[in-house]
Amino acid sequence: MENAIELRELTKTYGSRRGLAGLTLDVRVGEVFGYLGPNGAGKSTTIRLLLDLIRPTVGRATVLGLDPRADGVELRCRLGYLAGDFVVDGRQRVRDCLRFLADLRGGVPQQRIDDLTDRLGLDQNAHIKKLSKGNRQKIGLVQAFMHTPELLILDEPTSGLDPLVQQTFLDLVTEAAANGQTVFMSSHIMDEVEAVADRVGILRDGRLVALDSVAQLRAGAVREIEITFAEPVRAEEFARLPGVRTLVLDPAGTTLRGQLTGEPDALVKAAARHHVTALRASEPTLDGLFHAYYADAEAAPRSTAAV
Amino acid sequence: MRATVFTKTLRDNRRSLIGWTAGTTLAAAMYASFYPQMATGGAESVQNFPEAMREAFHLDDLTSAAGYLQSSVFGLILPLLALFYGAATGARATAGDEESGTLDLLLAHPVTRTRLILQRFGALTAGACGIAAAVWIAMLGIRESADLTSISPLEFLAQCLNLALLAVAFGALAMGIGAATGRRALVFAATAGIGILTYAAHTFAGRLGAEWAAYFSPFHYYIGGEPLKHGIQWGDAGVLAAASAALVVAGTYRFNHRDLNA
Numbered sequence: 284m285e286n287a288i289e290l291r292e293l294t295k296t297y298g299s300r301r302g303l304a305g306l307t308l309d310v311r312v313g314e315v316f317g318y319l320g321p322n323g324a325g326k327s328t329t330i331r332l333l334l335d336l337i338r339p340t341v342g343r344a345t346v347l348g349l350d351p352r353a354d355g356v357e358l359r360c361r362l363g364y365l366a367g368d369f370v371v372d373g374r375q376r377v378r379d380c381l382r383f384l385a386d387l388r389g390g391v392p393q394q395r396i397d398d399l400t401d402r403l404g405l406d407q408n409a410h411i412k413k414l415s416k417g418n419r420q421k422i423g424l425v426q427a428f429m430h431t432p433e434l435l436i437l438d439e440p441t442s443g444l445d446p447l448v449q450q451t452f453l454d455l456v457t458e459a460a461a462n463g464q465t466v467f468m469s470s471h472i473m474d475e476v477e478a479v480a481d482r483v484g485i486l487r488d489g490r491l492v493a494l495d496s497v498a499q500l501r502a503g504a505v506r507e508i509e510i511t512f513a514e515p516v517r518a519e520e521f522a523r524l525p526g527v528r529t530l531v532l533d534p535a536g537t538t539l540r541g542q543l544t545g546e547p548d549a550l551v552k553a554a555a556r557h558h559v560t561a562l563r564a565s566e567p568t569l570d571g572l573f574h575a576y577y578a579d580a581e582a583a584p585r586s587t588a589a590v
Numbered sequence: 591m592r593a594t595v596f597t598k599t600l601r602d603n604r605r606s607l608i609g610w611t612a613g614t615t616l617a618a619a620m621y622a623s624f625y626p627q628m629a630t631g632g633a634e635s636v637q638n639f640p641e642a643m644r645e646a647f648h649l650d651d652l653t654s655a656a657g658y659l660q661s662s663v664f665g666l667i668l669p670l671l672a673l674f675y676g677a678a679t680g681a682r683a684t685a686g687d688e689e690s691g692t693l694d695l696l697l698a699h700p701v702t703r704t705r706l707i708l709q710r711f712g713a714l715t716a717g718a719c720g721i722a723a724a725v726w727i728a729m730l731g732i733r734e735s736a737d738l739t740s741i742s743p744l745e746f747l748a749q750c751l752n753l754a755l756l757a758v759a760f761g762a763l764a765m766g767i768g769a770a771t772g773r774r775a776l777v778f779a780a781t782a783g784i785g786i787l788t789y790a791a792h793t794f795a796g797r798l799g800a801e802w803a804a805y806f807s808p809f810h811y812y813i814g815g816e817p818l819k820h821g822i823q824w825g826d827a828g829v830l831a832a833a834s835a836a837l838v839v840a841g842t843y844r845f846n847h848r849d850l851n852a
Contacts, residue, residue, distance in 0.1 A: 327852070334698050337849035356700045364698040370691040374602065386594045387699040426695075 284348045287312045287434050287465035288333065293342035295328050295489075302328040304489040305342065310467055315460050317476030317497070318469040320486035326469040327367045329486070330438050333467075334364055347434055360388065363430065367438035367469070369423035373412030377422060380411060384426045391429045399425045402451055416443040428455055435459060437468040441475050453479050474566060477501065502545050507565040510539045510550075513558035520556075524549040595696075595706055599713035603679070607717045611724045614671045619728040621663045623736040629653050642797055655738045656745075656818040664749055664818065668725065669789070669809055672718070672757035677781035679717060680764025683710040685774040688851055697850070707769055707842045714761040715754075722754035741818050748817035755830035756812040760785055762834035766841030772851045808833070 288310035295302040303325045310316045320326050331337045332344055335351035335358075344351055349358040371380055377400070385391035400407050405421040414422075420443045427435060435456075441449045456466050456479045470476045476483060477497045485493040485500075493500065505528065515536030522530055527550060530541030543550060547564065554562075600607070629652070651657030659665075684707060687693040696706060729746045733739055764781040768774065792809035795801055804810045811830050815823035 331694075331850075331852070334694075336694055336697060356702060359698060360700040364695075366691070366694050366698070368691060369695070371695060372602065372687075372690075372692055383594065383598050384695075384699065387696075387701055389700075 284312060286310060286345075287314075287347060288316075288467060289345040290329070291343045291345075293329070293332065293344055294340050295325075295332060295337065296340045301489050303332070303339075306486075306489070306491060308484060308491060308494070310465065312465055313460070313463055314481045315456060315466040315479050316468070317480035317483040318467060318486065319471065319473065319476055319483055320469070321471055324486040325489040326471075326486055327438055328489075330364075330367070330436055330467075330469060333436060334359070334362075361432055362434040362436055363427035363432035364435075365423045365427040365437045365440050367442075369420055371411060371419065371422060373410070375411055376407070377405060377409050377411060377414075378407040380422060381407070381425060381429070385429065388430050395431075396425065396429050399429055399455075402455075403448060417445060417448065420444055421448065424452060424455070428459070431459075431462070431464070433464060435464060435466045435468070437466065439470060440468055441470070441472070449475065473504070504544065506543045506547070508539075508541055508543045508547070508550070509561075509563040510554050510559060511561035512537045512539070512554075513560050516557055521550065521553055524553055526550065593709065593712075595701065595709035596712045596716075599683075599710055600716060603682075603713070603717065606678075607720065610671075610675050610717070611721045614668065614675075614721050615724040615728045617667050617671065618663055618725045619732055621667060622659060622729060622738065623732050625655055625658050626737045628658050629655075629737065655740045656816070659738070659741070659749075659818055660813060660816065664753070665813060668753055669756055669812060670785075672721075672753055673760050673785040673789070674782065675718065675721065676714070676757045676760030676762075677764045677778050677785065679714045680761040680766075680781065681768055681774050681777040683707070683714060683761075683765045683768060684845070685768030685772050685777045688768075688772040689774050691852075693850060703845050704842050707765065707838065707845060711762065711765055711838050714765070715758050718754045718757035718761065721757065722750040725753065726750040742821075745818050745821050748820075748822040749813070751822065752812045752817055752827060752830070755827055755834070756808055759808045759830045759834045759837075762837040762841075766837040769841035769845035770848075 286309045288308070290306050290308045293303055293306040293308075306325075306329065318326055318329070328337070332339055333346050333351060335355045338352065346358055347361055351358055375383075381396050381400075385396065397407075399405075400421075403421040403424060405418060405425065409418070411419065411422070420440075424440065427437060427440075441452055444452060453475065456468070459466055460479070460481075466479075468476065468480075477500075480497055482494070482496050483500050484491055516532070516539070517536075518530065518532040518539075521527060521539060521541075526543050526545040526547065528542040528544060530539060532539055539554075543564070652661065684693065687696065697703060726746055729738070729750070730743055733741070733743075733746075760781055763784065764777050767780050768777040771777065788807040789809050791803045792807035792814070795804040795807070804814065808830060811823075811826040815826045817823055
C-alpha cells in the first residue's frame with residue numbers, strides 16, 4: 284500500500300448543488316497532507332465521504348486500501364477523526380466521554396489518554412457542558428490521537444484553540460508523522476498547514492485547483508506590501524522588479540503599496556537605497572494564493588489533479 | 591466492547607428514565623388506589639354519562655377491579671405515558687444525535703449503524719421493561735389495600751408486559767422514522783400524532799361502525815384481549831413485538847442506505 288487515501292473521480296451532488304466535482308487525489312502513506320480551501324469548497328464533504336458518513340454520487344474512495352463502506356469497521360479501527368464542528372454530549376465528564384470512546388475501540392491505555400490531556404491542558408474531571416469551545420476541541424483532538432491510528436483525518440483541527448495549544452497540536456502532528464502515521468488535515472488557514480504539511484491541495488468549488496509541496500505554493504503566494512519612505516521616491520524604480528505584481532505610489536510619493544509574489548529580495552534591496560521609515564508585509568493569504576493559481580490556470584492550463 | 595453503546599445509552603438517560611419510572615408508577619398507584627371509592631360511589635354517577643361515552647371508555651364495568659383499571663389506569667393514563675416515553679426516547683435514539691452532530695463522532699468509530707440502532711433500541715426496550723416492572727410491583731404493593739385481589743399477580747404481569755410492548759412499539763416507530771429521516775421534531779410529532787390517531791381508532795372504531803380500524807391500532811393489541819381478566823395474550827403480545835421489529839428493521843435499512851445530515 285503506497286497511498287493512504289486514493290480518490291478517483293469522486294463526485295458528490297446534493298440535489299442540484301454540487302459538493303464535489305470529479306475529485307482525483309492521492310495522499311501518500313506517511314505524509315502530512317494539508318487540504319486547503321475556503322468554507323464551502325467541499326473539504327468537509329470529502330472527509331465525510333472518507334468516513335462513510337455520506338456516500339459518493341459517482342466515483343470511488345479507497346482509504347488504507349479499504350472501501351469505506353464495505354470495510355467500514357476495520358477502516359475506522361485504523362483511523363482517527365476530528366470533525367469540523369466537533370460536538371459531544373455535554374452531560375458527562377471529560378473522563379467518561381474519553382473512556383466511552385476508547386471502549387468503542389476496544390480500549391486505549393489510560394496512560395496514553397492522561398498524557399494527551401496533560402499536554403493539551405485538559406481537565407478530565409470537568410463537565411463538558413461547562414467547557415469553552417477551545418477546551419471541547421481538545422477532547423476532539425485527544426480522541427482522534429489516543430489510539431495512535433495509522434491515519435489521522437482532521438477537519439479544521441485548530442478552530443477555537445489558543446495559540447499555545449495550537450503549537451502543541453502542531454507538535455502532535457509532527458510526532459505522528461515521525462512515527463510513520465499519515466495525517467490528512469483540512470484548513471482554511473494557510474499558516475497552520477504550511478508549518479507541518481509536506482504537500483498541500485487546494486480545493487475550490489469542489490475541484491482541486493492546486494496540488495504541490497508547501498515550498499512551491501509559497502513561492503506563488505501573494506503578499507500585500509506597504510513601504511513608507513522619508514523622502515518621495517519614483518515609481519519606476521520599483522515597477523519592474525521580479526515578483527512585483529501591482530505597485531502604486533501615493534500622491535505624496537512617499538508610500539508604496541502593492542502585491543508581491545515569491546521572494547521579496549529585489550524589492551527590499553531597491554527600497555534599501557532610500558530611507559525606509561516603515562515596512563509592512565502581510566502573510567500570504569489563501570485568497571491571494573487562489574488568485575495566483577487562477578491567473579496561472581487561465582494563462583497556461585496546468586495539471587491540477589494528482590497522478 | 592460489545593454492549594458499550596447499550597450501557598452508555600442507559601447511563602446517559604438514567605435521569606430521564608428514573609423520572610419516567612417514578613412518574614408512571616406514581617400515577618398508576620394513585621389512580622388504582624381510588625378503586626374502593628369508585629366501586630361504591632363512582633360507578634353510579636357514571637350511569638348518567640351518555641351511553642356513547644360509557645361505551646367508548648368502557649365505563650359500564652367500573653364496579654369490577656379489572657373493569658375499573660381497564661378504563662382508567664391501564665386504559666388511558668399508562669398507555670398514553672407509554673406512547674410518550676416511546677416517542678421521546680425513540681426520537682432521541684438517533685435523530686437527536688444526528689441533529690446535534692454527535693452522531694458523526696460515534697459513527698467515526700468502529701461501530702456499524704446497525705449496531706448503533708440495535709443497541710439504542712435495546713436500551714429503549716430495557717427502559718420500557720423497567721417502567722412496566724415498577725408498575726407491576728406497585729400494583730402488587732397496593733393489591734390488598736385497594737381491593738384489587740380479584741386480579742391475580744399473573745394477570746397484572748400480563749397487562750404490564752403489554753404496557754412494555756406498547757412503549758417499545760411506539761419507541762420502534764419513533765426510532766424507525768428517526769433513522770430514516772434524522773429529524774427529531776418530525777419524529778416526535780409524527781409518533782405522537784400516530785399514537786393519538788390509533789388511540790382514537792381503538793376507542794371509537796366500534797362507535798363509528800368501523801371495527802376493522804381497531805386492528806390497525808397498537809392499543810387494540812395492548813388491551814383488547816383484556817389481560818387483567820384473561821392473563822397473558824400471546825397473540826397480541828406477538829403482534830406488538832413483530833410490529834416493533836419490522837419498524838426497527840425498516841428504519842435500519844433506510845439508515846444504512848442514506849447520507850447522514852451534516
